Amino acid sequence: MxxxxxxxxxxxxxxxxxxxxxxxxxxxxxxxxxxxxxxxxxxxxxxxxxxxxxxxxxxxxxxxxxxxxxxxxxTEEINAERRALTQMLFVEGNHFCPSCEKSGHCQLQATAYHLGMMSPHFDHFFPNRAVDASHPEVLLDFNRCILCSLCVRASRDVDGKNVFALSGRGIKTHLIVNAKSGKLSDTDFSLADKAAQVCPVGVILTKRKGFAVPIGERSYDKQPIGETVEGR
Amino acid sequence: MTAPKKKLKVATTSLAGCFGCHMSFLDIDERLFTLLEHIEFDRSPLTDIKTCSPDCDIGIIEGGLCNAENVHVLREFRKNCKILIAIGACAINGGLPAQRNHLQLTAILEEVYHSGPGLANGMIPNDPELPLPLNKVHPIHEVVKVDFFIPGCPPSGDAIWKVLTDLLAGREPELGHGLMHYD
Incomplete structure (x- = not known):
């Protein structure tokens, strides 16, 4: 029993x-x-x-x-709080869905749809964050980072490489690359790493693969996130 | 004979947008005829009327705020429209124009008119009739109260139709899976 x-x-x-x-x-x-x-x-x-x-x-x-x-x-109470948290994530970063390669496959976007987020509600931060295009196979766009730490955990616990870390505290927390130069090309990161596969948003992107799946056929075009197996 | 029902006055404009949302609005196709049984257009690029009547029922704003005139027009809409709707990514989060926000405005003007490739003797436009650009591009809800939002870049004709028909029927507008898009 x-x-x-x-x-x-x-x-x-x-x-x-x-x-x-x-x-x-x-x-x-x-x-x-x-x-x-x-x-x-x-x-x-x-x-x-x-x-x-x-x-x-x-x-x-x-x-x-x-x-x-x-x-x-x-419940309406809990979903309203989830929606507010999602709105805060949207205004803290630069989340421009129409020009993001992850659009349609993005867990943040799909979760916002699920929660019925019609607007970001809050004032935008429009932070200034540089991208890292140094790696031959992977682009890092920190503008979309939501500090979930999945890449940190994957690189440390599965790949055994410790390529990523969260640095700073509170509102200043940000994702960093563990190299003296801070550049991904100066690490042993590779496309085969688990850390390359786990980003729920559009930070860790495979180069030369953008917009490969047409609109209408992307992961969350076909079914809302709430109906996907194990929510992913 | 019963008197015809009073039509709702709808005003529309495009601020820092590309008119893509207006094009998408026209994508409701023959449903426009049904819509015109219930509404009449006031200030809009479709009528070329330049100012809002003081008794508009619905104002539809495409585009964000990138210059002083955008702010002026937005405030005119808010003042004259009972319900204000933000349509499209630019009105809702600044959209593509807001991707200049991490750059200094002076540096942008300098590069576009002076130092960019192929420019000679360039001059930053300074005619007093030109509205002054804002330091940053802002979504419209950061300046006035917005009642409803139709996300999308652009939202589909079906999404726009759904929101307008919900409103005309007195329902809270709701976009389900398939109509709700940020791209």
Whole structure:
């Protein structure tokens, strides 16, 4: 007899040690998220996956499921907060979807659609961030970084290379490349790395592959993010 | 005989935009005839009327704010329209023109008119009739209250039709999957 908790009134089975996110994903229930990836240790930083567990807000990617727990996710209150967080991510960076190669495959964009984000609401920062085109195969466009740290975790935990890191604190936090020059070409980063595959937005881009998939046939043109397997 | 229902007055304009959203508006094709049973155009590039009537019901703004005249026109729309709609990426987040925002305006003018390749004896335009450019390009919600947004670059004719028909029917406009696009 497996243990269960309820998520928006639906009974979700789980195994000992599983987080709310893991159990929900396994049961085919989508909880919006950006910094969570099933293959990596959770980071708990984007807060998009916030749910109310037994009445208290918590990140569902880090909170362990407990028997009998009552979890709320798809409520107007929580989705309004998720929408506000997403709007803040949009205005903090430079997210110009029409000229972004990741458009249509972007988890940030698809999550904003899912949450019904009609406008960025806040005033834009329009930050000045340089791109790094030094690597022969990969372009880094820091304008779109949402600091999810997936590339940091992939490079450190899977590739064993430590190519990326988050530097600075608070509003000054930014993604850096671990080389004396700060340039990607001065690292042993390669296109075959896991870190080259995990960016949920359009920061880590393969050169000469842009806009290869026509509009209408891209990942999230075909189905909204909430209906994709494991939310990806 | 019943009196004909009063038509809603709709004004439209393109600020720092490319008129792509207006073209997309025309992409509602023959549905324009249905629409014209319910609305009449006031100030708009479609009518060439230059100023808003004081009793417009809906104002549709394409494009962001890149110069002083854009701000002036936007304020005229807000003052005269009961409902203001931002249409397209530029009105909503500045769009392509806002990609100049990380550069100094003086450096841009210098390069475009003086130091760019193939320029000789260039002069930065300074006719007093020309509106002054803003230091940065801004989306319109940073200056006036905007009631509804139709994202897209441009939004499809179907998305525009959906929002307008929702509004005419008194519903909160809603774009579902397929109509909701930022690109």
């Amino acid at each position: 497996s243990q269960t908790f309820t998520l928006d009134g639906k009974s979700i089975p789980f195994e000992d040690g599983q987080t709310i996110m893991q159990a929900a994903t396994k049961a085919g229930v989508f909880i919006p998220h950006l910094c969570y990836h099933p293959e990596f240790k959770p980071h708990g930083s984007c807060k998009l996956c916030t749910v109310k567990a037994n009445g208290r807000q918590t990140a569902s990617c880090t909170m362990r499921a407990m028997a009998g727990m009552v979890v709320e996710s798809e």
